[in-house]
Amino acid sequence: xxxxxxxxxxxxxxxxxxxxxxxxxxxxxxxQPAARVTLEGQPPTRIRVRAxxxxxxxxxxxxxxxxxxxxITLRFxxxx
Numbered sequence: 555x556x557x558x559x560x561x562x563x564x565x566x567x568x569x570x571x572x573x574x575x576x577x578x579x580x581x582x583x584x585x586q587p588a589a590r591v592t593l594e595g596q597p598p599t600r601i602r603v604r605a606x607x608x609x610x611x612x613x614x615x616x617x618x619x620x621x622x623x624x625x626i627t628l629r630f631x632x633x634x
Contacts, residue, residue: 556589557609558633560600561620567597569625578623585616601628 570578575593582588582603590604601620612620612630621628 555608556604556606558602558604559609559612560594560602560631560633561612561617561624561628562600562631563624564627564629566626567595567599568593568601570623574623574625578620581616581619586612602633 579591588603588605594600
């Protein structure tokens with residue numbers, strides 16, 4: 555089973571440094587576990603995640619790491 559969720563910028567856009575998004579992709583792939591991680595919007599305002607398994611929310615520590623790399627506060631939105 556797979557499910558999708560978005561991590562949406564509270565205000566503004568995501569601001570990754572040169573390798574920041576690759577690190578986010580790695581973290582979500584390893585610890586969520588995510589099958590696919592993409593940026594959405596132009597400029598990007600959300601991270602779309604397709605994860606394996608039963609629908610769950612993101613762990614607070616993992617979200618904090620992603621927020622630090624993105625340079626912005628994010629909110630979790632389950633996709634239906």
